[in-house]
Amino acid sequence: MLQGGTQYNLAAVKAQVDYIKERVPGAEVYVHPHTGEAGAIGAAMETLRRYKRTGTSRYIGIQATLDLDYKTTTDESTVCHFCPNECKRTFIDTKRPDGSTSRYIAGFSCEKGTVESKEAMLDLVAERKKTAKQFPNLVDYESKRAFASFYKGEAMPEAGSPVEDVQVTQGLFRIKRRTVTRPFQRSSEEAARKRKNIRIGLPRVLNIYSTAPFFRADFEALGIPKTNVIFSEHTDEDMWVEGGKYGSIDPCFPSKVAQAHIHNLLFHKHEPERKRPLNYIFFPILTHVPSFVKDTMDNTSCPIVAGTPDVMKAAFTKELDFFAVRNIEYMSPALSFAEPLLLTRRMFETWAERLGITEDENDHACREAFKALEAFELDLQDKGRAILETVEAENRIAILVLNRPYHSDPGLNHGIPEEFQVLGYPILSIRSIPKDKEYLSRYFKKELESGLIKDPLELNHVWPENYSANSAQKVWAASFAAHHPNVCVLDLSSFKCGHDAPTYGMVDSIVQTARTPSAALHDLDANKPGGSIKIRVKTYAHSLRLRQEALEDVSRKRDALSHAIDKKRLELLEMKRKQLLGVRESDNEIAEQIAEVRSRVLAYETRIEQPPELPKGMVRLGRKQEDGSIVPTKLPNERGATAAE
């Protein structure tokens, strides 16, 4: 179907028809009979549908519309001064026949432009913050939590306490491993004292987002004070402008921005004059990262992401060795989170002499670090489950952000999840989806029962080439959203992302097949795409409203189904009771069942006589109990909840 004013140009129509016929043999092509007005007709139909559904409208009527008086102004007085963008807005002042007036503002690129005075702008921002507080954003929470010191692990064992170890004997033909128990070895007190003064800087970029709890916990377990494990700041425009000048290549923004973070560490976090120097900058090459997907071919990092530490080393030592002149050592060992034993050894090789630690101390620290990583994941999943159970109980929607872990960085996602949060949708991150089998099995019931999968966390049946850990997790999360009626998708990806590109079609197929609403922004880069995001948010918000309505409809239909089944059950039970009476028999159990079902039927019929209560502003999160009731849960931003930082 060809529509839009362009179709009045018959040459354009011919070109399109020729192309379509060539590419899709046998295709039938139609031109809309009111091609210039097709969009308006659609909008009118949608308005009508909504009016019929809600019984309300802000439309002033055809006559009032025809008699509407209006004036447009675009000049110096309409320029928005609330940010350096200086948007040239247009004010449309309207006057209705009844004398009432309204001003509509157009041509702004952010919400600040929708108001005229500073007070109104501040009110607007405060209102947005208030709404945002009500609706949890786990992407934002994850981005803060990952770098916080939250894990209190087991203390380092005392010297001499028994420790289990494996002795390896290498022969020419075979390698033997033997388990032994021996005394735990501690480093000297002097070494421990030295560690208290060592400061280690890590860039807050790339896969450090998914592994930071490990490194922080490891260093803390080794006796580095928590204030001495320093991360660069979250990405922002100023940081990029100041530090984005070292590179000689042009990869995706998440990799490119690493230079600004190293710069931030070198020029802002390294403060020898305040006796707060950085001794090391630690930017490990993470060849493999943790993944929850069970049946992957491998769990590799993107090669750019993995290789960026070496690119940074080259960039900051090329003309001048920025590290050496500051007496900082740059460390970028290759680590694999798919191989805990190898990782533990590499950590020891890297830090043994530098931190003066024993292998036993390193083993202990790595063990604690893995536990910290798990605690981080479980905390997120717990909060994710609270959101999911609440929206499910209330027929509401949560938005799952499909992204790579480092898109949690507000400077990379440009605050797009917040745009939806302030519209009243709780935001889930991939990590926050509960991963326990019992929970997931209800959504993947069919596949499990058919034997297609053995575990809900499998992915091979959807995508066999799943060796990239973050891509596999992203595709699995899309599949989860497709299985969960209350989850909609916001798919974020960076411009030039080589690992996301091959999954675009697949994620699309997954959400399209299950008819899960989804919005994709695939070209995120250094600049915040203000205008285009506005349009996308508005368009997607409409889809979300439709989904919400569909959920309400489905819920009503489910209730109706349940009622119809009850009625049928009642009918069958009563027939049976009558027959029993006919042969002068009675069954107390049947009588009890009849009473129970009848009370349900009556309750339903009484309930539907009252108008349904529409959901109001706030979603109050809770955990579903066995009896189906919801008990309110504390949220990340509530006082008393576990603080992120």
Place this chain on the structure above:
Amino acid sequence: MTQHIDLGTKRSLPVVGGDFDMDAELAKFEATERERLGLKDEKQWIEDMADLGFTKSEKAKITLLVGGLTMAHDYLVEGGLQSLGYNVIAMDVPDNAALQVGKEFGNRAQCNPTYFTVGNLVKFLIELRDKKGMDSQEIIDKFVFLTAGACGPCRFGMYVTEYRKALRDAGFDGFRVMLFQQQGGLSQATGEESGLEMNPKFFITLVRSLLAGDVINGMAYRIRPYEVNKGETDEVVERAKKECYDALKAGKSVLLALRRSRKWFEAIPVDRLRLKPKVAIIGEFWAMTTEGDGNYALQRFVETEGAECDIQFLTAWLLYNIWEVSFDTENRKDLRGVDTAKSGLSELGEYGVFTRRVALLVADRALRVIFHTFARAVGFYDYHLPDMDEVAEVAMPFYNNDLRGGEGHMEVGKLILNVVKNKANMTLSVKPFGCMPSSSVSDGVQSLIGERFPGTIFCAVETSGDGAVNFYSRVQMYLFKAKQAAADEFAKALKEAGVTEDELRAYLAEHPKYANALHRSPHMAGSTATDAAHEIIDRMQTTRAQRVVRGAKGAASWLSASAKGWLENGPSRAKAAADLSLQASAELLEIAKERAPEAAESLLGKVKLRFGGAANTAEAAPIAAE
């Protein structure tokens, strides 16, 4: 007994108190109600095009499509696989039309090898459908695409995902894409044997075809820039390819076919004193391998611009694959346990590392031996396949050897070796736009190599599928520098020797064996002309007797150094050898004791009886080994 009743018509239960299944009746009712209310479960996406194959009974009617390497490789693989009873068609080298088809049916933002290779297959199938009038289902039933796969970490590992998407969107849903790695065995659905037999014969045939392609390509790039009669090399290359193709197809010796080709190559008149800079082409595997629009026919362009190409061989890529496994195994062998990940050694038992080492060593040596045998047969003399450990070692301070994807550390390692060993005048790294390991990692590191190794002429160039002009002009810019460098070293050689080019030419005219197309001058400089100059100058300025004396001196000095080394290190080497043999015997005895304690004891007893006290050596061995 369960009795079924029709609730729609019957108003009474047939058997009072009977055991009728109320739940079943309600389930039936629920299904009807769900239908009426429109309460259906959403469908879910499942990949049903993965792991498709064909059975042995289908083999005769199936045609395998291959492609994606150089023209020579694809052509010879076609011949090789035909000898195994397959119908095979090697598709043409991907062109810009293939790129357009790839872009039309592929995902957005892919790298262009994806678009070219995926597009090439889809284009071929579309032509079968639209030009040859075949029905889509007939195409799906009769053709299978055979390709190499990978398991990451760059996009190459996801090509199959892309093939499936493009094939589906182009109307070939269900078309079979098979990987070399895919297991044969039995078909799960039918229990019938797979039609693609991935047995040793299959792989040996493949290796023969690929290595023959390598050495023929090597000859072409070595001779063509210096041919006197334009086009002659190409004609001979075509003849040689046909000769090898026929031999492979008939299951005959490809080695003999290469030997027959040698004399054709030898007959090509060449002028090696033509001053041409040697350009080592490295980069992303496909971009540097293909010979068509995929890299704007880069190799031909470089030759047209007056340079010689030093290309990379598939053999080197296979050696790199072997090195990867070897490196990973050595790094993990002495861990205090085994990790279960892909590179972990969980599948190897106590002896696994040893057997893997042996297997890898054999594979590495076998490849090298086959390559050099083929190379000698065709006249591709004095070519040194890269020492993968050396490449890794020189790259390591700049590019971690654990980083994988694309060429990994090889680009950096090759550039360093090219500069340090003066193997070429210029290194040209070609990669597709946005190539993850190459554009975004290697090139970032190469900027440091340029600083650390002065005199480096390194040109990194991206192919995007459009805008050939920019691509060519960038290459030309660096070629200018390379030409200058080649001219300087040539002039320097002549000046130092005090000879002119005319004198060199005159010498060549008198001594045609140095002008032979197969002749290879010893490596002294970056360009072939300077190598030739050095050799001729040496011949001109020394007598035969002097060279014999020099040769003898060289041999004597080598022998003396070796002997000195042996004398100096002899005792320690002998001790090391003795220790090694003691360790080996001790270990073998220990293993034997564990495996078959009685047999070992009995054997030891017999040895003692036979040799008396000498048998104590065996018992003492474990102590000595410690």
